[in-house]
Amino acid sequence: MIELPIYGQDNTLPAAEEGPILGIDLGTTHSLVAVFQHGRPRVLTDEQGDPLLPSVVAYPEQASHNQPSAVGREAREQASTNPTRTIHSVKRLIGRSLKDLGHELATLPYQLASAEDNDGVRIVLGDLHLTAEEVSSHILTACRERAAAALKMAPQSLQRAVITVPAYFDDAQRQATRTAARLAGLEVLRLVGEPTAAALAYGLDKREQAKIVVYDLGGGTFDISVLELADGVFRVLSTAGDTHLGGDDFDRVIMVDCAEEIRRLHGFDALADPESRTKLRQIAEQVKKTLSVQEETEFRFSHAASETEYQRKIDWRMFQRWIAPLVQRTLDHTALALKDAGLRPEDIDEVVLVGGSTRVPLVKAAVAQFFGRPAHDELDPDQVVALGAAIQAGILGGAVRDALLLDVTPLSLGIVTADGTVSRVIERNASIPAQAKEGFTTYVDGQTAIKFTVVQGEREMAADNRTLGEFELRGIPSMPAGLPQVAVQFLLDANGMLQVKAKEQSSGIEAKIEIAPKHGLTDEQVETMLQEAWDHADQDLELRRRAEVKSRLDQVMIAVTKHLEQAKTSLGESEWQRLQEAYEDAQAIDEQTTVEGIRGRLDELEQAANPLAQLLMNDVAMEAVRDQKVSDLLDK
Amino acid sequence: MPADDPFRLLELPRRYSLTDGEMSAALRKAGMAWHPDRFALASAEERDHAEQRMADLNEAFEQLADPLHRIALLLELDAKNSTASPAFLMEMMEFREDLASAQDAGQNDKVISLLQQLGEDYQVRLDRLGEAAESVSQGQSTNATRESLGALFTEATYLRQSREELARQSRPTP
Known part of the structure; x- marks a missing residue:
C-alpha cells in the first residue's frame, strides 16, 4: 500500500541528511523513479518489487480540495469501481490548452474546463477542479515516497530531481512539468528528453558520431525520435509518432477477437458488460505477455450469469496476424521521421527500443528488419528512460565525471521588431548555454522607453511564433530617433531558461527579465496551491x-x-x-x-x-x- | 589579442588549419570542466559563472568553426573597414542581371550553374585568405597587401551572404 504523502510538513521537520537526486520517468501510462548509487543507475521498486508506478490518480467522493485518495497501482485497481474520479494519462493534458487538445477532448472520460485567467485546462470532477500540474504532482509525490521507502530515507531529504519529457514537448509543457514538480516539493535540476535519456542509458554518448533512432512503444503512445550525436552533443533531428497507439491496442485486438467468438458461441455480449469487459482486457493482457515468452497459451473466460465457459488456444501466429497492422503503423511513422531527418534506414547507426510493448517479438523483429540491424534491447525497455534520468542525476550530483549531456535549444529565440517581424537572436540547434548580443534603437524622436517582446519559433512574422514574455526598458534619455544604442543580451542557460538584459549605452540604464512563459500557472497560483496544501x-x-x-x-x-x-x-x-x-x-x-x-x-x-x-x-x-x-x- | 579571444578560451593554437575534430575535442574538454552540470550543486554565484563561461565557450566554438571568422581573427580583418574591388562590384552587378533574366526565362539549368559559380568564387577567395592566415599564424609574412586581403575578405563575406540569401529564396514555398 502506498503511504500517502503530506504537503507542507517538510519545513516542520529538522533538516534531514540530503538524499540522492532522483531520476524520474514521468510517463503517460506509468512512471518510474531511479537513483545513481554505487557507481550505477538503479530503478527503485515498491515493496512487491514492482518498478512501475501506474500514472493513475483517484480522488475521493466528497473532496473539498485536491488531495487524492489513491495513486499508482491502488488507484488503477479501484478505477473500475470509481471511473469518474480516476484520472489516467494526465500527461496528455499537461501544459495544453483546450485549443491545443482539439480532437483529443473526445477521448477523455472526464470533463475539461478552461479558467478565465489562463488557458491551461482544468479537469472537472464535480466541485473539484484540478489542473494537470496538480494531478502530475500527485504522481511525482508518489515517486518521491517510493524512493524514500526504498532508500529508507525521510521523504523531505529527497528534494531534487531530473525528470524526463518527450522530445516534442514545447516550452509550455516543459514549464508545466516543472510546476508539477514544484507542487510535489521537488526542485527540477534538469528536464531531459526521453530519447536522449534512453541513449544515455545505453552509453551511446561515448560515441563520437552517430545517428540514433529511439523507438518508444508504450502502453498508449508511440514516439519515434531521430537523434544525431556529434562530439558528445545530442541533437533531435526529427520526431513523429501516434499519441494513441500502444500495447493497450495489442490487448484490445485479442480482446475483440475473443469477445466476438464468445458472442457467436455463447450468445453473450461480453463487451457490453463493463465488468466482463474489464476482465476480458485483463485476460488479454496476460495472454499478450505470455506470448512474448511462450509459443502458445490459453484464453479462459467464464461468466456465471450467462453460463459462459469459454476457452481458446491462442498461439503467437494468431497474435502476430492480429497486431501486424498496428506494427505496420509504427513503421510508417518511423519512415516519416526518417524522411523528415533526411535519412534512410541504412544511415542509422544505433536503434534503441523503449517501452514495454517492444518486448513483443514481432515488434522487435519488425524494427530490426526495417533498419537491417538488431536493435538495442539489453536493458529492460520499461526502465531505459528512468535509468538515463538517473545517469543525468549522477552527472549533476558529481558521481559521474566521465559523461556530459550536451544539449541544444530546439527552437530559435528572437525579438519582435517595429514592423512585426522577428529578429532572430539565438538560432535553433545552438548549443546551450548560449548567448547572443543584438543592437536596437528607437524609432520615434524623443522615445524614452522600448518594449521588447521575446518570441520562440522559426516563423518570420512575430504573430506566428509563441510569445515567451515582454519587458520594457524605461528612462532612455530623450534623443532623436535612431540615436540611442540599446544592447540586448540573451543568455539561455543549460536548463533552457532565458535571461534577457537590455542596456542603453549612453545612459547606462538597464532592464532585465527571466523569461517564464505566459502559458500555465503563474507563480502566485503555485504559491496559493502550496499554501492551501499546507493548511490542509x-x-x-x-x-x-x-x-x-x-x-x-x-x-x-x-x-x-x-x-x-x-x-x-x-x-x-x-x-x-x-x-x-x-x-x-x-x-x-x-x-x-x-x-x-x-x-x-x-x-x-x-x-x-x-x-x-x-x-x-x-x-x-x-x-x-x-x-x-x-x-x-x-x-x- | 582581446580578452575573450576564442582561440585562448578553447586553448587552441592560433592557426587557420584547425580540423573539426580538434575544435570539438577542445570544446568537449572545456565542457567537462566548465559545463554548468558540473556545478549543479554549487552556489548560485558559481553556477551563474559556469553558465556564462560555458556560453562563452559555445560562442567561441561557433566562431572558430566558421572558417571566415577564423580568418578575420587571425588577419584582424573586418568587412566593415574594407572595400571590395571595383571589378568585383561590376562582376556582381552582371551576375545579378544574369540570374534575374535566367530566372524570368525559367532556365533552371542556367540558374543552377550561376549559383554554383557563386560558390566557386567564394571558395577561391576563402582558399587564398586561408593560405595567408595560415602563413601569418606560423609567423611567416604574406606577399599579399593588407588592402588586397581586406578586399578579398569583403568579397568572400558578400559572396557567402548572397549565396545563403539566394538559397533561402529558391527554397520551395510550402
Whole structure:
C-alpha cells in the first residue's frame, strides 16, 4: 500500500541528511523513479518489487480540495469501481490548452474546463477542479515516497530531481512539468528528453558520431525520435509518432477477437458488460505477455450469469496476424521521421527500443528488419528512460565525471521588431548555454522607453511564433530617433531558461527579465496551491488514510459479493455465518466510522473470506497464486 | 589579442588549419570542466559563472568553426573597414542581371550553374585568405597587401551572404 504523502510538513521537520537526486520517468501510462548509487543507475521498486508506478490518480467522493485518495497501482485497481474520479494519462493534458487538445477532448472520460485567467485546462470532477500540474504532482509525490521507502530515507531529504519529457514537448509543457514538480516539493535540476535519456542509458554518448533512432512503444503512445550525436552533443533531428497507439491496442485486438467468438458461441455480449469487459482486457493482457515468452497459451473466460465457459488456444501466429497492422503503423511513422531527418534506414547507426510493448517479438523483429540491424534491447525497455534520468542525476550530483549531456535549444529565440517581424537572436540547434548580443534603437524622436517582446519559433512574422514574455526598458534619455544604442543580451542557460538584459549605452540604464512563459500557472497560483496544501495537511492525512482503507474494503466486498452463492453452498455453517456477519459489519460503515474502525472491519472481512478463497483456489493453479492476497484471488 | 579571444578560451593554437575534430575535442574538454552540470550543486554565484563561461565557450566554438571568422581573427580583418574591388562590384552587378533574366526565362539549368559559380568564387577567395592566415599564424609574412586581403575578405563575406540569401529564396514555398 502506498503511504500517502503530506504537503507542507517538510519545513516542520529538522533538516534531514540530503538524499540522492532522483531520476524520474514521468510517463503517460506509468512512471518510474531511479537513483545513481554505487557507481550505477538503479530503478527503485515498491515493496512487491514492482518498478512501475501506474500514472493513475483517484480522488475521493466528497473532496473539498485536491488531495487524492489513491495513486499508482491502488488507484488503477479501484478505477473500475470509481471511473469518474480516476484520472489516467494526465500527461496528455499537461501544459495544453483546450485549443491545443482539439480532437483529443473526445477521448477523455472526464470533463475539461478552461479558467478565465489562463488557458491551461482544468479537469472537472464535480466541485473539484484540478489542473494537470496538480494531478502530475500527485504522481511525482508518489515517486518521491517510493524512493524514500526504498532508500529508507525521510521523504523531505529527497528534494531534487531530473525528470524526463518527450522530445516534442514545447516550452509550455516543459514549464508545466516543472510546476508539477514544484507542487510535489521537488526542485527540477534538469528536464531531459526521453530519447536522449534512453541513449544515455545505453552509453551511446561515448560515441563520437552517430545517428540514433529511439523507438518508444508504450502502453498508449508511440514516439519515434531521430537523434544525431556529434562530439558528445545530442541533437533531435526529427520526431513523429501516434499519441494513441500502444500495447493497450495489442490487448484490445485479442480482446475483440475473443469477445466476438464468445458472442457467436455463447450468445453473450461480453463487451457490453463493463465488468466482463474489464476482465476480458485483463485476460488479454496476460495472454499478450505470455506470448512474448511462450509459443502458445490459453484464453479462459467464464461468466456465471450467462453460463459462459469459454476457452481458446491462442498461439503467437494468431497474435502476430492480429497486431501486424498496428506494427505496420509504427513503421510508417518511423519512415516519416526518417524522411523528415533526411535519412534512410541504412544511415542509422544505433536503434534503441523503449517501452514495454517492444518486448513483443514481432515488434522487435519488425524494427530490426526495417533498419537491417538488431536493435538495442539489453536493458529492460520499461526502465531505459528512468535509468538515463538517473545517469543525468549522477552527472549533476558529481558521481559521474566521465559523461556530459550536451544539449541544444530546439527552437530559435528572437525579438519582435517595429514592423512585426522577428529578429532572430539565438538560432535553433545552438548549443546551450548560449548567448547572443543584438543592437536596437528607437524609432520615434524623443522615445524614452522600448518594449521588447521575446518570441520562440522559426516563423518570420512575430504573430506566428509563441510569445515567451515582454519587458520594457524605461528612462532612455530623450534623443532623436535612431540615436540611442540599446544592447540586448540573451543568455539561455543549460536548463533552457532565458535571461534577457537590455542596456542603453549612453545612459547606462538597464532592464532585465527571466523569461517564464505566459502559458500555465503563474507563480502566485503555485504559491496559493502550496499554501492551501499546507493548511490542509492534517485533515488531508486523515482523509487520505480513510479513503485508502475504505477503497481496499470496497474491493474485498465486491470480490466477496461475486462469490456469495458459492460461499453459501460450499462453506461450513460457522464459516458462512462469520463471513455474513463480517460482510454486514462492513456494509454498515458510514461517515462516522473512524479509520481504525474501518481497518478492523477490513481485517475481519479478509479473514472471514479466507475459507472462501481457499475453496476458489482449487480452480486455479496453486503455484501461480501462492503469494497473492485474498481479494486478488476472489477477483479471479 | 582581446580578452575573450576564442582561440585562448578553447586553448587552441592560433592557426587557420584547425580540423573539426580538434575544435570539438577542445570544446568537449572545456565542457567537462566548465559545463554548468558540473556545478549543479554549487552556489548560485558559481553556477551563474559556469553558465556564462560555458556560453562563452559555445560562442567561441561557433566562431572558430566558421572558417571566415577564423580568418578575420587571425588577419584582424573586418568587412566593415574594407572595400571590395571595383571589378568585383561590376562582376556582381552582371551576375545579378544574369540570374534575374535566367530566372524570368525559367532556365533552371542556367540558374543552377550561376549559383554554383557563386560558390566557386567564394571558395577561391576563402582558399587564398586561408593560405595567408595560415602563413601569418606560423609567423611567416604574406606577399599579399593588407588592402588586397581586406578586399578579398569583403568579397568572400558578400559572396557567402548572397549565396545563403539566394538559397533561402529558391527554397520551395510550402
